[in-house]
Amino acid sequence: MSQPRVSVIVPAYNAMPELTDCINSAIEQTIGLDQLEIIAVNDGSTDGTGKELDRLAATCAALRVIHQESSGTAAVPRNVALDVARGDFVFFLDSDDYLGPDALRRMVAMADENRTDIVLGKMVSVGGRAVPTAVFKSTQPRTDIFSSAAYRTLGCWKLFRRSLLERLNLRFPPFRNTEDKPFTATAYLNADGVSVVADYDCYYHRDRANGNNLTLTAQNLSHRMQGTRMCFETVARHLEPGARRDQIMRRHVEWELCGPLWWLLLRESEEDIREHIYPEIRDWVDRWVTDPVIEKLQPRDRLLLHLLRADRFDDVMTVIRDADRDAERGHAVDGGRVYWEHPLFRDPGAGVPDSAFDVTGRLPVRHRTDSASWQQDGTLRLTGHAFIEHVATLDPATELVLRCYDADHPEVRVPARVHAAAGPPDDGLADERLADDGPPDDGRRADAGFVADVDPAAGALLGRGRWNLFLDVRAQGVSRTVRLKAPEAGAVPARTITPAGSGEPTVVEPYVTKWGNLSLHVGGRGAPREDTPFRTTGLAWHPARRDTLVVTGRLEGEAAGGAGPVRLRAENGRGDRREVPVPLDGTGGRFTAELPFKGLRPGRWTVNLAPSGSLPVAAVPVATGLGGTHWFGLARPRTARPVPEASETTLVVEVRAVDVPALVRRRLRRAGRRTRN
Template sequence: MPPADPPRVSVIIPAYNSMPELTRCVTSAMEQTLGLDMIEIIAVDDGSTDGTGAELDRLGRSCPALRVVHQTNSGGAGGPRNTGLDIARGDYVFFLDSDDYLGPDALRRMVAMADENGTDVVLGKMVSVDGRAVPTAVFQHNQPRTDVFSSHAYRTLGCWKLFRRSLIERLHLRFPPYRNCEDKPFTAAAYLNADGVSVVADYDCYYVRNRQNGNNLTRTAAALSHRLDGTRLCFETVARYVEPGPRQDRIMRRHVEWELCGPLRALLPQESEQEARERFFPEFRRWALSYVTEGVFQQISPPDRLLIHLLRTDRYDDLMAVARCAKEDAGRGYLVDKGRVYWCHPFFRDPAKAVPDDCFDATDRLPVHTELAEAAWQGDGGVLRLAGHAYIEHVATVDPGTQLVLRPRGFPHPGIRRPVTVRTVRNLPGEGSHDKAGFSVAVDLGTAAGGDPLDPGVWEFFLDVRTQGVSRTVRLRRPCGDARDARTSPAQRVVAGGSRHQHTVVRPFFGPDDTLSLDVRPDRNQLSQTCHVTSTVWDVSARGHLIVSGFLTGQARPAPGAITLCAEAASGSVHEVPLHCSADGNGTGFTARLPVRTLPPGRWTITLHANETKETADVPDLGGLTGTHWFRPSRLGRPYYAKPLPPGRRQALVLRVAPVRLATALRRRLDPRGWARGRWGRRG
């Protein structure tokens, strides 16, 4: 009889002729810091003939948490995964391929992230052991709560993730019986119905590797015949769960690029003439006509646009010619004409081919290379000096008209523009001459807004890179991997006011994606000048606790209790905790941990308070903080939540603490139609 309490995680391992990699795979699950009392491991031997079954039995004899199932071969990984799902009891499910293995602390971190943020899917950072490709864009920084429309999560559709099991069962999700692409529709459906996605990027969670014998399914089942059914189901899944419009276009783009155009270009020429013309071409054409909207068409690259145009217009012979010469034609260069950049493919402006110029327009797809080499205050006033280089790949930098643009975050604004001074730089990588791509600009933040300082809020820096009539606007960022020190992060400074404003406190900072921004606040007192908040996050190890971090400058380390982190209610009620300080490279670093879960319901403004001088400084709303929830045993286990409110004129962090409305939450959980109306209906 199974124990009364279900495990937190069911680890499902499909195994077919998986020796010798299998042993490390299974033991990595057995050695998780989450503890075997919190884990069940379900290993399914799918008719192996190489000793895999015997090795699983041996491991199972020494580990009560390991359950071994033997079955006849199903032909793919989906069958044994479904067998595991049918008997899984955990709150969460993690699919671990028998080639791969887990980092020791992976499951504990992912479960904590899901628990803290109430998310249904958690991605753990993936690491390549032997050169096998892994996604990287989504793992640039931790993301406590996001979704597939505002992150790179949808770029990885492998099922090696933590899924809330109730989501899987609510959707009746199982893997289709395909040899390849069987996991993509499963993960896509989970993503598109998930109540939030989390990303653990600060720990190596999942190690992928190729088998020594080279019989990975991705290699042995790589032909179009193995991919066709899974690809068709991917398109159908997106169409089922996402209403037509920009959001659907964003998701469809991934499948058009990776599951349609990629295999068409790489695999279709390898098929027999009869199979290519009579079986695969009609199917690809149907997908192009059904799922590639104008919104998707404009987002994809010129090589993909050309393929889609030839599919739509039923030009099989031209399509095959383009696919066979894809590598050669990729390097044919570009033409600048009337402010647009065109790919010089042989079909471009060939009257016999009659392909529209739009299919070759690469203007919005060309990489823009930027590097911020200098960000520093100039003199003692409010002039911020920026210098670096910026250029558009494949477009020679001739008579550049690049401009710096400042835009406030969160609401429409035309932006404040400043021309830059051209500097000569040498030996920049990329095609074309870019000796004039260097720039420098000095921005007087005391007069930037029509003679006055910038309004309070967070302002973001952009570069409008212009040359030969071509214009591309991108965020200004420092080089990847650059040290986060005073050289690139100038200290905050009080900027003298103009006719409409008092002095303001301006703090330049770099976000998690290394983009430069300004935090602008009224100069209220000395504390706001010396106390720099750099991070506000929820504690992943203790639900309902807010961690505020930063550093103090211009003073020695304060005495214990001299500065406190406070939550202030409109009624005047105050809850406070001390700052814990220690010396670091910026001066005196501090961290404070506020138990928000103990606060009564209401609106709470988060501030810092100097007890000796009675000065108060707002903790700024830095953006990115999501909501969280917890259960209060003293209230019969009723769930409560805290979430940041939109920043007001003060730009302070304000939290709303309130009980969850149980009827609404239960209705959304139990009624799929109500769930769609209440949650997914907002996507349009």
């Protein structure tokens, strides 16, 4: 019997009628039954689950059914199946959920191509059940838990390389709830790479019609205590104290410690809380919750943790009991910071620092850009409204901030003229209380209007490159920065300007990003536009020449005839440029171009297509599936990696020289950790 690629493990307890769809979704996978084994474990069901599994197994040789007495947890049947699994990979599928038809084929291919140990497939909510979303914003061929949102999802509904699980002798602890979190955390912390499939709906997550999901029925805090402690212990065992451990610990502090305390603690008897739960939780805080973790949490969690540190049991119970009422309390401005006016704020007896109540960094900026237009003197005038939520517009001092994302130009700040606003943004906050000692509510946003004039020709104000626009909104000494939205009318046309003392005309083109924000492109032939006939169909690093980017695409429509000779271009903010010709198929307009990065200086390089005819420069779009590469230069190895956060519209690649000694030290430390484990 050949070894299957994937072992699909399904624990089942009273899982009808959803079970049938679940098993059929595994049987119908496009990867093929010859590549699968499906192991379903009937955990003492009494509703016909066992009979249905036997019926399905009679029609499918790849389905193996194991019957056992009820264990009361999904952990035990999963472990039973793991002990007999033979696949290269293991996928855990809950009996109330189901798979997209092509899910396993895509996930296995992703693991094979990128040599990763864990693959996350995009999850979809059915019937409103919560699913993670942050990690699935884009496909990630190879990442890790420190540079992605993967660690936010600790459910076991993932593809695991079985050799990883066997090397760790990893099994699920027999808990009724949170049994999968220590399991997944251990796998994450020892995995050689994580992949994310975000461009296909892989896993459909739903609640049972009868409401008997274990996650929903095991809702007492006592059901979670063992699993939560094991999560903390797992992270502490595999990560040394420091920023990386704090980053991972924060997830457990927010979701496994603070979250359940707010909504589950009061379900327990006060005797159990005082004698068992409270001492245990205080021990977690003392051992694993550091100041850097607390600083990154929301104010009410910060308050709760400081009270636990100070061993103030009665205050802990009070703030949890009064949480809803306290959430509606107002805010105070002091020294350029905004504080939550909780009853314990600056209470000498509580001993909680002001920082626990500081909400400044969480206040949203409400703003609208009304217009963007070129003036006769060559300046770009921007008008609109902006204010900080909860802060009255007293002593306003708003600035426009320009930041170049594909070059090392310094940030540029342009003071805005603030004026009384005829009609502040209609955001539904008209009756909301604002923190100040000034005039009545109806005048507290009177100075929310702004006018900012950008003069691109003023000396060396703006260098070549693409500039994102922000507003630094200030009032009462409080400062918050927000990305500037584009006006509803869209961006204005490009303008050719002549910088002072230069004499060389330069094109400045405002453009709207796909997120509706306003940006400027300075220099060249104008900003990349989405209405170009160029269509990029593929991006990859050359399999033999690892320093070479291969771009495939086509020209569409009648406008393609005006393209003339086309060149694939990489340029940085210093004016350095490398171009290669783009050979066009004379009949179909298809092209394949190869752009070498070897020899380019370290830094960020923007990639676009530049025609010589009447067409505008076209962006090579941001590539969600393009990973990094490396090659050997004359002096030291080099790497090139896309920087998705650098641009919302255009591929930006960062070239770096590898610090070989530091790389060797990291690998030795990693090898040492694996040896200890």
